[in-house]
Amino acid sequence: xIWNLLNNLLFTGNYIPHGYCYLWQPELVALxxxxxxxxxxxxxxxxxxxxxxxxxxxxxxxxNIVWLFAAFIISSGTTHIMEVWTLWHPVYxxxxxxxxxxxxxxxxxxxxxxxxxxxxxxxxxPTQLGMIDRILQQEIIERRxxxxxxxxxxxxxxVGIFYADAVGDCLYVNERWCQISxxxxxxxxxxxxxxxxxPDDRQRVFAEWYSAAQQKLPFKSEYRFQGIDRTQxxxxxxxxxxxxxxxxxxxxxxxxxxxxxxxxxxxxxxRLLNETLERRVADRTAQxxxxxxxxxxxxxxxxxxxxxxxxxxxxxxxxLNSANYTIISTEADGTIKTFNRAAQQLLGYSPEExxxxxTPAIIHDPLEVGKRAEVLSQELGVKIEPGMEVFVALAxxxxxxxxxxxxxxxxxxxxxxxxxxxxxxxxxxxITGFLGIGQDISDAVAAxxxxxxxxKELRDLTAAMQNxxxxxxxxxxxxxxxxxxxxxxxxxxxxxxxxxxxxxxxxVHPGDVEMLLSAYQEMLxxxxxxxxxxxxxxxxxFFHKQLTMVKACDAHGIFNGHHCFMKDITDRKLTxxxxxxxxxxxxxxxxxxxxxxxxxxxxxxxxxVNHAMARMLGxxxxxxxxxxxxxxxDEQQKQQAIDNVDRRKQGISEKHEFKFKTKEGKDIWTYLxxxxxxxxxxxxxxxxxxxxxxxxxxxxEEQLLQLTEDLKRSNEELEQFAYVASHDLQxxxxxxxxxTQLLAQRYQENLDEKADKYINYIxxxxxxxxxxxxxxxxxxxxxxxxxxxxxxxxxxxxxxxxCNLKIAIAEKKAVITCESMPTVMADESQLVQLFQNLLANxxxxxxxxxxxxxxxxQRQEGEWLFCVGDNGIGIDPEYADRIFIIFCRLHSRREYSxxxxxxxxxxxxxxxxxGRIWVESQEGKGATFYFTIPIL
Ligand code: ADP
Numbered sequence: 001x002i003w004n005l006l007n008n009l010l011f012t013g014n015y016i017p018h019g020y021c022y023l024w025q026p027e028l029v030a031l032x033x034x035x036x037x038x039x040x041x042x043x044x045x046x047x048x049x050x051x052x053x054x055x056x057x058x059x060x061x062x063x064n065i066v067w068l069f070a071a072f073i074i075s076s077g078t079t080h081i082m083e084v085w086t087l088w089h090p091v092y093x094x095x096x097x098x099x100x101x102x103x104x105x106x107x108x109x110x111x112x113x114x115x116x117x118x119x120x121x122x123x124x125x126p127t128q129l130g131m132i133d134r135i136l137q138q139e140i141i142e143r144r145x146x147x148x149x150x151x152x153x154x155x156x157x158x159v160g161i162f163y164a165d166a167v168g169d170c171l172y173v174n175e176r177w178c179q180i181s182x183x184x185x186x187x188x189x190x191x192x193x194x195x196x197x198x199p200d201d202r203q204r205v206f207a208e209w210y211s212a213a214q215q216k217l218p219f220k221s222e223y224r225f226q227g228i229d230r231t232q233x234x235x236x237x238x239x240x241x242x243x244x245x246x247x248x249x250x251x252x253x254x255x256x257x258x259x260x261x262x263x264x265x266x267x268x269x270x271r272l273l274n275e276t277l278e279r280r281v282a283d284r285t286a287q288x289x290x291x292x293x294x295x296x297x298x299x300x301x302x303x304x305x306x307x308x309x310x311x312x313x314x315x316x317x318x319x320l321n322s323a324n325y326t327i328i329s330t331e332a333d334g335t336i337k338t339f340n341r342a343a344q345q346l347l348g349y350s351p352e353e354x355x356x357x358x359t360p361a362i363i364h365d366p367l368e369v370g371k372r373a374e375v376l377s378q379e380l381g382v383k384i385e386p387g388m389e390v391f392v393a394l395a396x397x398x399x400x401x402x403x404x405x406x407x408x409x410x411x412x413x414x415x416x417x418x419x420x421x422x423x424x425x426x427x428x429x430x431i432t433g434f435l436g437i438g439q440d441i442s443d444a445v446a447a448x449x450x451x452x453x454x455x456k457e458l459r460d461l462t463a464a465m466q467n468x469x470x471x472x473x474x475x476x477x478x479x480x481x482x483x484x485x486x487x488x489x490x491x492x493x494x495x496x497x498x499x500x501x502x503x504x505x506x507x508v509h510p511g512d513v514e515m516l517l518s519a520y521q522e523m524l525x526x527x528x529x530x531x532x533x534x535x536x537x538x539x540x541x542f543f544h545k546q547l548t549m550v551k552a553c554d555a556h557g558i559f560n561g562h563h564c565f566m567k568d569i570t571d572r573k574l575t576x577x578x579x580x581x582x583x584x585x586x587x588x589x590x591x592x593x594x595x596x597x598x599x600x601x602x603x604x605x606x607x608x609v610n611h612a613m614a615r616m617l618g619x620x621x622x623x624x625x626x627x628x629x630x631x632x633x634d635e636q637q638k639q640q641a642i643d644n645v646d647r648r649k650q651g652i653s654e655k656h657e658f659k660f661k662t663k664e665g666k667d668i669w670t671y672l673x674x675x676x677x678x679x680x681x682x683x684x685x686x687x688x689x690x691x692x693x694x695x696x697x698x699x700x701e702e703q704l705l706q707l708t709e710d711l712k713r714s715n716e717e718l719e720q721f722a723y724v725a726s727h728d729l730q731x732x733x734x735x736x737x738x739x740t741q742l743l744a745q746r747y748q749e750n751l752d753e754k755a756d757k758y759i760n761y762i763x764x765x766x767x768x769x770x771x772x773x774x775x776x777x778x779x780x781x782x783x784x785x786x787x788x789x790x791x792x793x794x795x796x797x798x799x800x801x802x803c804n805l806k807i808a809i810a811e812k813k814a815v816i817t818c819e820s821m822p823t824v825m826a827d828e829s830q831l832v833q834l835f836q837n838l839l840a841n842x843x844x845x846x847x848x849x850x851x852x853x854x855x856x857x858q859r860q861e862g863e864w865l866f867c868v869g870d871n872g873i874g875i876d877p878e879y880a881d882r883i884f885i886i887f888c889r890l891h892s893r894r895e896y897s898x899x900x901x902x903x904x905x906x907x908x909x910x911x912x913x914x915g916r917i918w919v920e921s922q923e924g925k926g927a928t929f930y931f932t933i934p935i936l
Contacts, residue, residue: 017088017090018083032087036081036084040080043074043077044074047070047073050070050073054066065109065113068105075098075105079099079102154174158176159256159257160174160177160179160180161174161176161256162240162255162256162257165251166249166250166251168194168213168253170189170190173185173188173193180234180236180259181225182196182226182228183227184228194206196226197225197226198233204223213242213250216242218241219240219241220237221237221239222260223236223238225257235260235263235264236257238255238257239256323340324440325439326342326343326437327435327437328340328343328435329424329433330358330433332434334358334434336358337433339354364405364406365408369387373386373387373390376390376394380393380397395434396423398423402418404419404441405417407438415442417441418441419436419437419439422437467485470566471487471545471566472485472563472564472566474561474564475561478503480503481500481501483500484500491535491543491566491568492507492536492538498538507536508535509534509535512533523550524551528548528549529548530546530548531546531549532545532546544569544573546567548564548565549562550563590610591610591611595692596613596616596692597609597610597688599686599687600686600687600689602684604630604641605626606627608625609621609624616670617632630642633659633660634661637658637659637660641658644658648674648675648676651678653673654674655672657672658670667695669694669697670694671692671694674687674689676688722776722779723777726773729773730773733773736762737763737770744756744759768893771899775899775902778905779901779908782905783908786827786830787828789825789827790826790827791823791825792823792824792827794821794822794823794831796828797831797832800832801832801839809843812851813850814843814850815851815853816839816854816855817853817854817855818856819855819856821855822857822859824935825934825935826913830913831909833909834909834910835855838868841902842872843870844898845872847872849871851870851871852871853870853871855867855868856869862935863915865931866932867929867930869928869929870927873924874922874923876923880918880919883903884906884907885904910931910933914934915933915934916932917930
């Protein structure tokens, strides 16, 4: 195929070379050759230039289209070469194909070129580029001019200018800056400017600069430059502005400093002037203050004097008004002038009601005044008229007059006063009036009455003390009895008189003397002490006493001994000791008990647990104390426990099983015996439980239950097995029996005597086995095919069994008697089997004489007792139990036939009905079988 294609392409056979078209005219052929060759050469050179150009201008857009142009031009050039070639070689297929390729490339280039035109139009033209260039050139010139202007401006600026980078390194300072700061330009560069600042200001300037930079605020500050040589100090006001870069951060600072040294000097001068002025003002103020102070003192003195005067008047009034005494002043003729507040309060009059009147007429008892007048008249030997004169007669004579009087209140009530009357004189010694001061002595009179009463009571008390049941004594400071009542003395075995003067240690057990001495010390401090001690009687015997020692003082509060109250507490002590011993005993019992004891209060909080209880749950007693009962069980048990506590609250005692949780989270089964402790109103005070750990028993119970279940299942399986086995064994056995019998019948004559004997053995063995299997089947059916328990007539059962046994009965001529039988709840067919087995045995195990069997029944509590007695060979009591075991026989088959299943069946039947079976017998004396059937 490819070969064919190549053949076609290179095929020249029938075509004529192109030169023939030009008739091989040399000039025409030459013309075409030359023009086509030149075109081809030109076409090949153009792509070379293009490729060179784009390789140099990597940024040139539309590179692909240039490549396409190059391909298109080369292919065009090649078509012209082919024009020359086909002049002699007519390979028109190749030539056509090349044209086709050229056409494809040119068409594709044209197609690609169309969408590129709008894009190409957006490119900047050389003219536009020229314009841009010119603008930029202009800008550069302008900037240079501006920069020059700024340079000039900066240099000529009256203020110092500086330029620093973002970290404060100085990049530029102008001439003025250097002049002001006293630093050279190169000294200021970098951090040099900072060194030129006065050392006292550096720290501050740095802080202010830093703060301004942080907050992007303009920096403003006043500080001093000292320069590097430290000679010139100039004050400057500096300000700087941060220039923010494109990233939003400060990229540099431009700032100025202004020389403010002169302003600062003026300010300093002003400050000094101000200080001088302030000092002068202060001096002047101090002088004024001194004068003022003197003046103030003078004023204060005068004010004080005035106040003293006022105070004196006030004091006078205060005394008059606040005194507890009635103070009444009168004119010389007795007319009342002043009537103080106490007088107003005590007598119930206002000053307006009494001022201007004469006292005796208002507040005194005329009778009392009359009596006093008489007494006074006698004393003075002058007639004193009842009236004002009675009160002032003595004072008038210069004699102190102080007497008890009775004042009458406005409401008519009376009270006693101690009235003292004094005469008031003027400067010439003339009486100008009288002053009566009265003291209310109601309390004193009452106190005197009380004192008398108290004295009487004391006398009564002393008498009572002497007769008191309790022992009372009084001891002096040396510890000797001063006073002893009868009870005290008799308790100690003395008469009261014998004990007076006796020292107390003689009445105390020697072992308690020291203790009492310290109690005595305590009493001296606290005033009273109570103590128990052993006393010694006169006869040397001991007794227990309770002593209360009370410190005694005289009327001036000086310690003068103590009182001692004594109670004989021998009986109480003995009871207490006995109680303590008993409590100890019970505590020991409770503490050492093997059973747990748990007491909870009315809120179910643990009030007490003994050691055994705590140990049972794996806690210590302390850990359990105070914790709720419900803390020691899981969630399911809680409701039951709450109900239990509620029943305790109702006063109900109970015994029950309960499951607790040990500290380790294990279940523990307990048997609780709980009872509440109630108060008189029947409210539960606490609940006490005796707790037995029955976890092991529970486990055993559970195991037993499991075991019983297992046994039951295994029994059922065994029964099933026995039934199936005995049933399935019958078939092969029947075959053995039949074929052995056939063998016997057919070959009996032909075989020898031994063979006949063997055949007989086989027949006998097979029929025995059949019997055994039948019995076994019957035994196993008892469990599996038992009928419903319903009322069954025992008479009928006995009759049926007799009927079944009639051949055996007839054979042995047995005599069987039967009383009237009851109706019981039973499976009647099994009852027949039961009687039949017992009767059959009675007939079978007879002696030579006639078997005599007796059947009877009697009602007992909750059951019927049946008995089947015979007069047979009897049973050794040793085997009374064994005979009920399956296959167990007491005799060989030769003696008595049988399989040993009969009684086992009887036992099974009786037990299935819920009864018991046993035998009572003596060897050779017959046997009586008993069985019971419960009454349902
Ligand atoms: P079997 O009668 O087939 O031997 P049983 O279970 O009925 O089996 O009795 C078991 C054994 O109890 C008898 O072999 C016999 O020794 C003894 N026995 C039973 N009944 C009597 C009876 N009435 N008097 C004496 N022995 C008896």
